[in-house]
Amino acid sequence: MSVRPGMKLELIAPCGMNCALCMAWLREKNRCPGCRGDDAVKARSCVSCIIKNCDVLRESGAKYCSTRCEKFPCKRLRDLDKRYRTKYHMSMLENLEDIEELGIRAFVRNEKERWACPECGGIICVHRGACSSCGRTAY
Ligand code: SF4
Ligand code: SF4
Ligand SMILES: [Zn+2]
Numbered sequence: 001m002s003v004r005p006g007m008k009l010e011l012i013a014p015c016g017m018n019c020a021l022c023m024a025w026l027r028e029k030n031r032c033p034g035c036r037g038d039d040a041v042k043a044r045s046c047v048s049c050i051i052k053n054c055d056v057l058r059e060s061g062a063k064y065c066s067t068r069c070e071k072f073p074c075k076r077l078r079d080l081d082k083r084y085r086t087k088y089h090m091s092m093l094e095n096l097e098d099i100e101e102l103g104i105r106a107f108v109r110n111e112k113e114r115w116a117c118p119e120c121g122g123i124i125c126v127h128r129g130a131c132s133s134c135g136r137t138a139y
Contacts, residue, residue: 011025012064012095012108014054014057015096016081021127051080066096066097073096089129095107117131119136
């Protein structure tokens with residue numbers, strides 16, 4: 001079994017998604033390197049994501065939507081947030097708020113605790129609602 005790297009700052013996408021919780025990052029085979037990783041080995045939907053490719057982010061050099069965008073939160077981001085709140089018990093907008101308030105390091109520290117399986121300490125997959133190591137249901 002390959003060793004899965006831990007949660008890292010670079011795994012937090014511009015939209016506030018924590019890619020370390022994604023089923024595509026947590027799987028053993030053909031693992032996605034995360035939103036900021038190499039496009040060559042990523043799902044097409046994530047390569048062509050409108051948020052990741054947004055001109056505002058590119059031109060301002062901001063790492064997160066919440067940092068330097070007058071349209072924040074734009075409709076695209078609000079829709080994504082709504083989908084995740086409804087389906088996956090997670091809010092990108094809350095994440096971005098925390099990042100702005102606490103800083104990215106503290107945010108990632110909190111994420112490690114928030115998404116740790118109480119049974120084995122593995123990472124809970126946001127899409128499956130279960131631990132990626134032991135399978136324990138989280139919600
Ligand atoms: S599939 Fe998308 S959300 Fe999941 S880890 Fe890759 S870039 Fe992140
Ligand atoms: S919130 Fe701003 S930076 Fe983020 S995708 Fe929307 S327009 Fe682009
Ligand atoms: Zn577990």
